Amino acid sequence: MTDTGSSRPRGTRPGATGHHGDRARPTPEAQSGSPFGPDSQFHRFFNDPRWALAMVRATVLEAAHPQIGAALIDNSTFVAHPWRRLRNTLVSLQRMFGTDDNERQREAARLNRLHARLSGTDTQDRPYDAMDPQVRAWVVATLFESSVTMCRLSGQPLDQTSMERLYAEYQAFLAALGDGVGHLPPTLQEFWQYYDHMVQEELEDTEALRIILYKLFDHLPAPPLLDGLPTVWAAGRALAGPVIGTITVASLPEPFRRRAGLPEIPGAQTLMQSVYVAVGLARFLPDNWLRAEGLTSLLYLSSDSDVPQAATLTALRGRMKQAGALFRLVTPFGVQHGPAEGTGSQRSADEFFTAVLDQTGDGYLDWPDLAAMARELSSRLDLDEPEETRLYHAYAEWWRELQAALDIDGDGRISKEEYAAAVPSLAGPALIRVAEVLFDVTDADGNQFIDADEYRALFRTGFRRTVADADARYSRSAFVKDFLSFMSGRRRSTAYDPLLADA
Known part of the structure; x- marks a missing residue:
């Protein structure tokens, strides 16, 4: 989505930019007619x-x-x-x-x-x-x-x-x-x-x-x-x-x-x-079966999460894989390959462009894609001002850097071909600034480490052994290094993929 005013980067193309509620007694607010x-x-x-x-x-x-x-x-x-x-x-x-x-x-x-x-x-x-x-x-x-x-x-x-x-x-x-x-x-x-x-x-x-x-x-x-x-x-x-x-x-x-x-x-x-x-x-089903927030949380639950429901999910996914094998035998669907498992597996530049960079799905990288990243991260962290604007401005600076380095034909957006031809330019100073600002706004208590609660707010899961130090903290240098590796090295990451690549 597009920033307006001074925060909008130059050079963007035109236009880029029931009854299952609580059954408790009515509250005083409800009795007073509150909407x-x-x-x-x-x-x-x-x-x-x-x-x-x-x-x-x-x-x-x-x-x-x-x-x-x-x-x-x-x-x-x-x-x-x-x-x-x-x-x-x-x-x-x-x-x-x-x-x-x-x-x-x-x-x-x-x-x-x-x-x-x-x-x-x-x-x-x-x-x-x-x-x-x-x-x-x-x-x-x-x-x-x-x-x-x-x-x-x-x-x-x-x-x-x-x-x-x-x-x-x-x-x-x-x-x-x-x-x-x-x-x-x-x-x-x-x-x-x-x-x-x-x-x-x-x-x-x-x-x-x-x-x-x-x-x-x-x-x-x-x-x-x-x-x-x-x-x-x-x-x-x-x-x-x-x-x-x-x-x-x-x-x-x-x-x-x-x-x-x-x-x-x-x-x-x-x-x-x-x-x-x-x-x-x-x-007519029990109320707790139909809580919208519970259903959406289940949709976002991963099998490697540390919440109690994860074990049930792992068993469920096993059953689904068996069902998938049966479907492949009895239906005409062609073989479809899901994402590779594990941390650190390589992915092609084309796949990274589609899964991570092209947030709007229009086949190009432009300012609305980076603004969508800032919007999603701000939402996850529930940021207020001025932290939210700091994150948007960091992404705006990165967009200007990317546009100067990769927009070969000058049309105000970056195609897959332009991206693939100059991919090392992604890891410039502006991307480092994005990583640093993201660390700052995640580190809510300002102690220069991301603790377990702050980690969960950003990644919606518990610490991975690969990111926490002996004191169960995530340092600034480690965070910046991992973020840059993910955003510029096109390597899958169990922690970072769900930030920007999940549907």
């Missing part, structure tokens, strides 16, 4: 399995907005790293709708800093700006409308009171971002008029919409849980991908489907309603 907290309508939906379908639908409607679609194409990692984006989105929503006002204010400030860095122009030279209050209002509108629609499609429509309460909660969400509720219509009746106008007049058949519907589901990378089991993942994706795409299209407003030329597949409406009803039946 936030565990008794809100939002929290009832957050752990409802139908909400996953609703969020896919909302994302498509967001992408159909020309400004949002352009920002996604230029800046987002949703194609190359969709699971990372899902996790970060869920964490952000939990913070915004939680009971802690201070945490909500911190998250709102973080989101505003993030959005302030997203501006540019689309392929038709139309400007986009993620801080445009009307654009942000549309994002909130799609979340609300898709939540209402998921209830209707699954045969459990919201009554008027519940719908108005949910709308008030999303208005409060928008107000918490500093935009005020005035950018959404004041009443529910006026909202539906606004929504119909947006669908019929403002939305477009954008490139981002087409990628989500017809590329993302067909090429969705495996989450960390299934990394290294490509056959199992390919088999499941081949079955589920077309179904998700079909029911998402069928759930979109008919006027927009017609204007965008989206296909009318026979039986799609019946399939869509059947899936919504079937997924809704999962609400």
